[in-house]
Amino acid sequence: MRTPGPNSRTLRGVAATAAVASLAVSLAACGADSDAATRTRTDAAGTVTVGALSNGAAQETTLKVSEVKSISAELPKSIAAKGTLVVGVGALPAGSPPLNFVGSDQRTLTGSEPDLGRLVAAVLGLKPVVRNSTWENLFVGVDSGKVDVAFSNVTDTEERKRKYEFASYREDNLAFEVPKKSTWNFDGDYRNLAGRTIAVGAGTNQEKILLEWKAKLAQEGKKLTVKYYQDSNATALALNSGRIDASFGPNPAVAYHVTQNAKSPDPTRNAGQFSGAGATIQGLIAATAKKDSGLAKPVADAINHLIENGQYAKWLAAWNLSNEAVKTSEVNPPGLPLDNS
Template structure:
């Protein structure tokens, strides 16, 4: 089984495979020679009590400005040191290449945008703090949390029991995988692997979704049925095969699938999401969570701020803006059950 970090990194690899053109642009946001390979980057559209989400999204989202005033009672829940500092340093692990719709270089070719940093800025506004987005490599994201240079990561971090040894969590989105098919296909996945019999499915090599798919392939083989699994060097190859009907479906991270479905909507060969599956497996709904250093006292106020956004509708607008409504949670939880140690 892969480690929890491998689980996350593998999912991110499949998210970024088709994004080679953004690599140089995003790398330019980092300060050359920075020993932690990270840099504070501009956060578009943030004013006191007002946050613009979906800015510079280059068609990945609909730009929307929301009124998000400070909630004094939630500000009071923050650790005194953070109240004194007056800012929330939001960690993002998107170097060297971004991953739409989560975090990527905007249409101005220099500003980091995406669903994850947008939520971080919404939370900061609720808590009455100035948002400061700090971008780094995935490994240095956690170095930043450990060192105190990052207050909280909003970067598609999966809640796992292994990570709870060092970090505390406030959940905000389901961690799902998805099947993508041509829009003309009526094949649908509703959680039962048996519908994969007779199908040809592409998946990223070395990913968590590949592990799940190969396990289903073995079950079907034991039942005398066949599932053909194919690999391609990048997402361009996957989508050429899908359009050419050389494969029936692609199995990848739900945000990446949602992004591609949205982008292909106006093309001659649009695609659709044919169903989702928890990245943690059939027995547990995986969760993505804001991540802070264990003992920092941040998980509770972060969860309270997210729940305020849920109650007042800004959370639903945020998800809809980024075409991620199917990953909504009804409530943010502090340190909910995570991916078990046996799967980490």
């Protein structure tokens, strides 16, 4: 696979606060063996605690979740027999807050993605085993059967459907981050960017989209200035000093920044979103299993159970990702077309 999804290069390069950055070092240390199972949080029977050990990235919330027999009955016999769900996360080497990173105990992988994997396992009546790896080895794990299903910000694409089956669970969105005091908002129309100076990461999907908008504006005699910075700390300084109007990046990264900056002298906010798949299709993030494994349907049904009973909304809210909610989990929904995968 060429990339983890249209937004993932930037997500993996997000600079965290000093405390989280130090934890990232621990993540690399505790997961040097890409096939090793990462420590999984143990909850009381019938409960799953999300946002635990998050070092301020989430609001810890305990949810009541029990096995649903009608859904667990759909599991492939081999999975039901072993009684565990091996959840793959491609968080090495540094993690991607708020999606996946080592927790404040410096041992346990936390984040919105492993949390959802544990919620789904609870509905399926299985014990979750979180297996951490590099992005490349995540797919090797799924291919080899060492990983049952990946919850790791994987974008649903038509190219990937050749080898994998999907159960969607989040929208794949980009977002604009601005100072909280800013009155500017992106309304979904590229012409709204005329006269603005926007920072973006080089070589990312969001850069591709932004440069397309810049070219369109130029044809209309309007100007959009695009700026590049070495890392997110430099981008934040430029944003706070007024040298740029906004930064454009993956919505989860923006959600994380907003959470971390909330009580700082320079709070920020989300000023609008855009599909990571572009204007013609809503990108989707999906649980990923080996094609014809028979896991996509029970996983999707488990997610829909969580949606219907409110635990899904609380999971997203805990991680400040409510703006990426889907109404329903779908099995193999339309993905990025082959010419944009």
